[in-house]
Amino acid sequence: MNFNEFELHEDVLNAVDSMNYQQATPIQEQAIPHILSGKDLLACAQTGTGKTAAYLIPILDKVAHEANAHTGALILVPTRELAVQIDQQIQGLGYFVGATSIAVYGGNKGPEWDQQKKALTQGADIIIATPGRLIAHLQLGYVHFRDLRHLVLDEADRMLDMGFLGDILKIMSYLPNERQTLMFSATMPPKIGDLAKRILKNPEEIRLAVSRPADRIDQQFYLAKDEQKLPLLMHLLKGVENISMVLFTSRKSNVEPIVRALRKLGLGAHGISSDSEQGEREIVLRDFKNRQFPILVATDVLSRGIDIDNLSHVVNYDVPRDPEDYVHRIGRTARAESKGTAMTFINEHDQKYVLKIERLFEKELEKKSVTAELGLGEAPVFEPPRFRSSGRNNSKSRKKKGGSGAPSARKPHREAKPQSTVDTEGAAVPTADPGTAGAPGTTSKPKRRNKRRRPKKDQPKTVNPTEAQAS
CATH class of the missing domain: 3.40.50.300 (P-loop containing nucleotide triphosphate hydrolases)
Structure with a gap:
């Protein structure tokens, strides 16, 4: 399919032509019409299939037709390298449109922070950001997304793997409810579907099969x-x-x-x-x-x-x-x-x-x-796990009531793990509420594995060594 068939703005078509884009890839052919129509989108496609251009081209078309005083699109990505790469691609595809953009990521020094702050304060057409660094700016109170029209989560599965779910949801609390949200992911595990249900409204779905490696x-x-x-x-x-x-x-x-x-x-x-x-x-x-x-x-x-x-x-x-x-x-x-x-x-x-x-x-x-x-x-x-014995005794390890031996300490519930603002380019910053179990500075009491008899009156209560250490 030729890009002229999408009825894009002339400036966008000129940029596409200057970058030698000949025919739309399958993900571009399917995604561009949905994005141009304003629909939310959940797309599963491998990196290297042209998915970045699949959302940048229609977003730049919107920028060419609109005149926003502040940021019109926010793209969240897992790493600073990807942020820089997308920013460079915007410079090419947005050249004739005159679109402004900035990559916001950590791991840099004072002048870069000030440059990011200025762009976030004055507004750029498109901002590409890692969640951790954007949260740091948002918490200082000078970032406003009141004119935001488009939110893109690129490599959403990788962001979730890196622990960014809390940051993503927090960022979304700063955004207007009326917006177009686009999720792109290389894989489609259940957690991606769960996130899509939370943040997308009646989305279109695209799932491209994973291509096999070349025989060469x-x-x-x-x-x-x-x-x-x-x-x-x-x-x-x-x-x-x-x-x-x-x-x-x-x-x-x-x-x-x-x-x-x-x-x-x-x-x-x-x-x-x-x-x-x-x-x-x-x-x-x-x-x-x-x-x-x-x-x-x-x-x-x-x-x-x-x-x-x-x-x-x-x-x-x-x-x-x-x-x-x-x-x-x-x-x-x-x-x-x-x-x-x-x-x-x-x-x-x-x-x-x-x-x-x-x-x-x-x-x-x-x-x-x-x-x-x-x-x-x-x-x-x-000898992968499915072929070998686990080596564990199949009998229950718990001791019967009255039996000898200390019970093993229970593993804490997964959700008791403290959440962190994990900026891949800087140090992790704890974000868990002070009162949350497992948060820094708090101690959660381990639950007993077995019921014990209540001590008789005036009899000192015995403390199991394992539990004492766990406390």
């Missing part, structure tokens, strides 16, 4: 314990030429050791994580895109939403928990009819996630065990 991608799965992964990686990369690789790891503590090991092998490598300074992260990303060095080591902060592709290799140092994330990561290789290699290391604890990938692909994946022949010791046996 050589998918390699290696069984390896954590201590075997680094020497195994060094062995696999020996002799590889013209490499352009991103390595994903779930732990920040892995980044620097991996970078040092790669450099010892003579490979130029840099790493970024949520601990990296914002300026440093932007420079590293820019230099990697410009092919200034061949290998980028990153935590899961880069796993979705960042425009890096045309790679020769993708390494999953840890197995992604979501199979859709796996598909998107390895899809950064084998672009434009080229070939690519995706290597995934599987330890004892990540095997259940491999099962999810196999269910998505509807086939069993070959797992290689090579550490023993390389002198690194035996690899873990692939």
Whole structure:
């Protein structure tokens, strides 16, 4: 479908043409008409399908036809990298419209805060923000969204995974009730449906099937314990030429050791994580895109939403928990009819996630065990939870009344966990009410597991050691 068929404003069409957008992608073809009509929308589509343009193009069309004195659209995103990327895309698509925008995120210094404050006070056509940093500005009282017409939650599933639900609901309390709300998510777990019921009004729904990886991608799965992964990686990369690789790891503590090991092998490598300074992260990303060095080591902060592709290799140092994330990561290789290699290391604890990938692909994946022949010791046996005994005794562990032994301390209810304003680019700020069970500064009494006899009169009450420690 050609963009001219959407009857967009001339300035938007000029921008689309200048950015060499030829035909609308499936998500754009389905989403743009709904957004132009003013309907709420719940859309499930992978990153890399053109979903950002799917909502930016109709929103910019609205900006071209309207003249708001203050902010007309707010886009909430999970990470600062995605905020910066969307802001850059607005600059391109909104060039002829003259749309103003600003990315609001943490991890920066005083001048950036002042710039954000000025934009939030005076108003920009579109604001892209991480929830934690926007909450910080909102609490100071100078942010007003009275003219807001559009709210977008991009990568909503990732925001919920990162603990932003409380922040999202709090932000929405500052917004006018009459608005258009758009939710975009790469996956559709039950919690996304629950949030949609709370914030969307009679939404249209779009669900695009997860695409399979290209056949040109050589998918390699290696069984390896954590201590075997680094020497195994060094062995696999020996002799590889013209490499352009991103390595994903779930732990920040892995980044620097991996970078040092790669450099010892003579490979130029840099790493970024949520601990990296914002300026440093932007420079590293820019230099990697410009092919200034061949290998980028990153935590899961880069796993979705960042425009890096045309790679020769993708390494999953840890197995992604979501199979859709796996598909998107390895899809950064084998672009434009080229070939690519995706290597995934599987330890004892990540095997259940491999099962999810196999269910998505509807086939069993070959797992290689090579550490023993390389002198690194035996690899873990692939024995995911569904095939192995839990090791627990099936009999009840509770002691009968009058039995000996202290009862185990009960785990607190999940909701007793303190909520936090988790800004991925800064420190977490507790937001739980002081009186809430489990909030900082309060102590919740553990419930007894077993009833005990009431002590006789004048008899001292015994205290179980386990309960005394729990208190």
